[in-house]
Amino acid sequence: MGVAGVLKGAVLGALAVALGSCVASDQGCDVDNGGCGANATCTEVNGEATCACSPGYEGDGLTCADVDECAEGTHGCDPLATCVNAEGSFSCECPEGYGGDGLTCADVDECAEGTDACDPVATCTNTEGAYSCECPPGYEGDGFTCEDVVGSLDGLRWELPCQPHEAGSLDCLNEPPTFSATATLSGTEGTTYDVTLRFRGVVEEQTYVDGISVDGHWQVGGSPQHTGWNIYSLSVSSPAMVYYLNAGTAGQFVCYGIDYQQTIQVDAGATVELYADTAGGSEIANRDAKGNPIYVEDVPPWPEWYDGQFVQMDVVSLAPAP
């Protein structure tokens, strides 16, 4: 910035030589700087002293005053920059969020340079003159700090591995006959959250009654109707509710691949339980209506198929309920 200012001042100084020079002394420049003023330079022409204001000053060479390049608008700073006048010079300062010599200012990509103050888990997005930080799904905060609210809700999963009990059988044994995976939502005490969950896996169907069948395999409330067919539920302690993940028609010797999203309400501090009950210790093998194993894309053990049934729950988003 200082260098740029001085260069600019030199141009103005040259102008001052042309306009403001004067003959100060016929004794040359050796005595008393030829009588030139402060901030002036003396030049001998045919033995006579000629005074000219130094770069960054203006006047007749006997008297030289600082040029206020900022006030005169001759600074040449970038339009975004701040011009700062100084004695004999000036400087240009790029605003915060911009870098450069002041004559040109360009946005700083804080994200790429790693100079952002985002939380380590946040996503940094560069913007003109600034940047923004966003907490990932399941976190709460302004992006500069992010609190993990969902914790182990994300990726909660159960598996019922197939343990064949006779060759070619369509059903498998399970030991233990039930499986439970629990997690606790943290968050701000007294806050109810809308939590959007994605469920993927392989399930047999069970018939549920008295609840609200929302769509597909998802059912809110109610109770299982058929003994002997597996019950897959999601229980929330507060606000207390039971959801079923494999609603359909009991009695089919086939499995279905599931991949759907649902939004439920969960209070801060509530426990969430993903539960599988094999109703006696058996399950239908992972086979669709055509007898082929069901592959669930992008979920372990993808690209293999899982030999048995499983449900994995992932958190898509979380926000305080309006």
Ligand SMILES: [Ca+2]
């Ligand atoms: Ca100046």
Ligand SMILES: [Ca+2]
């Ligand atoms: Ca920026």
